[in-house]
Amino acid sequence: MPELALPKGLKAVLAAVVDREFAGRMARVCAAAARCIEQLQAINLVSLEPVDAEEGSADLALWEQMAPAVADTVAAINGLCLVVEREFPEAAGRTGVFSSDSSDERAEAEAALVFQSVSRLLRERLAEVRDMVRRPELMASRWALLEELQRLRALFRRRVGDAVYLSAAATSSVRREDVVPGASQEVQRALLYRATAADLFRQVRNRLARREEPLPKLLSALGGDLSLFASMPAWRHVHAGPKRHFLMVRAFLERPGVDRAGLDEAIEGLLATLADVSEELSREVLASHDLQVFADTAFRLEQARLHVSLGTGAAGWAFGAAATLAEKLRGRSERIDAVLRGLKRDPPDPADDAQVLVAVDRLRDVLTEAASLHGAPAGPPGS
Numbered sequence: 001m002p003e004l005a006l007p008k009g010l011k012a013v014l015a016a017v018v019d020r021e022f023a024g025r026m027a028r029v030c031a032a033a034a035r036c037i038e039q040l041q042a043i044n045l046v047s048l049e050p051v052d053a054e055e056g057s058a059d060l061a062l063w064e065q066m067a068p069a070v071a072d073t074v075a076a077i078n079g080l081c082l083v084v085e086r087e088f089p090e091a092a093g094r095t096g097v098f099s100s101d102s103s104d105e106r107a108e109a110e111a112a113l114v115f116q117s118v119s120r121l122l123r124e125r126l127a128e129v130r131d132m133v134r135r136p137e138l139m140a141s142r143w144a145l146l147e148e149l150q151r152l153r154a155l156f157r158r159r160v161g162d163a164v165y166l167s168a169a170a171t172s173s174v175r176r177e178d179v180v181p182g183a184s185q186e187v188q189r190a191l192l193y194r195a196t197a198a199d200l201f202r203q204v205r206n207r208l209a210r211r212e213e214p215l216p217k218l219l220s221a222l223g224g225d226l227s228l229f230a231s232m233p234a235w236r237h238v239h240a241g242p243k244r245h246f247l248m249v250r251a252f253l254e255r256p257g258v259d260r261a262g263l264d265e266a267i268e269g270l271l272a273t274l275a276d277v278s279e280e281l282s283r284e285v286l287a288s289h290d291l292q293v294f295a296d297t298a299f300r301l302e303q304a305r306l307h308v309s310l311g312t313g314a315a316g317w318a319f320g321a322a323a324t325l326a327e328k329l330r331g332r333s334e335r336i337d338a339v340l341r342g343l344k345r346d347p348p349d350p351a352d353d354a355q356v357l358v359a360v361d362r363l364r365d366v367l368t369e370a371a372s373l374h375g376a377p378a379g380p381p382g383s
Helices: 008-014 020-042 061-089 104-130 141-171 183-209 217-233 240-253 260-284 287-310 315-329 334-345 351-374
Strands: none
Touching: 008 141, 020 061, 020 104, 020 141, 020 351, 061 104, 061 315, 104 141, 141 240, 183 217, 183 260, 183 334, 217 240, 217 260, 240 260, 260 287, 287 315, 287 351, 315 334, 315 351, 334 351
């Protein structure tokens, strides 16, 4: 199997380690982690998803279909753990691991603890994969079995990424997406889902607000919205649970005799499920990304204010840069989205410092509010 290229940020970290013997061992573990992440990503669970929302028993035929994915998952994790155990074997008597000393010795000790801890956690979780077929609640449901396998695979990828990130952070200040293989792509997928879902929430709620709309026309329009959303790349990476809820609601829209109250309840329930996915992505995948965007945008807004106070004529440019940065938060907060939509409809005149200053304050206030809530569960978008 050809060696996978490591992220540039991780290569730079490894190149900066003075102790080349330690750097070599760390590089071999990171290469094994990259192979593991690549193997986990290559397991095609989408092909195993049912085509309708019916429960359906997860019989042995389905287990036989899933068996290769399970075996590949076990092999990928075992391969990484073997490399960790060879390069960073358990050792007693480590001292000064968490001292302020910035030496390679301290970094090596910290990296070893990270690799060993993650390896133990992965080994423990592998037992859950092997025992899935023995759990009656999983074997009674095709959807539940697939959801559990997806959950465990995502957990494995996150823990492997944790090992690479924390070991790299032991040697220098790094961002996760710069050093963890596949992390940058994962961030982009999460941003795509969050922004696409926000567009769906707004579109659907606007349709539901038109109480005079004939019900057959409304049902057709909502069905089209959901079908379009499901055809977008963002939908591919959503787990089985939300997908099943989605299929149930889409089937509900096609039933005869749907009334307005039932429609509202079904759609709002689905939007809450999709919003939960956005919130989980914001918490688990996009936390560092969002904090960086909050900080970068705040710097640009402060620059815009300084340009206004100095009369340089460049305040409009600085504010435009801030608004462009803030677009990366689309779907994180409905209030941010609303302010950005308003600024697009009615942008400030870049040559009018007074207009720019009003726009700066509007965007700064909503970002400050959202940043203060960052990391805490937010309400469903559009609520």
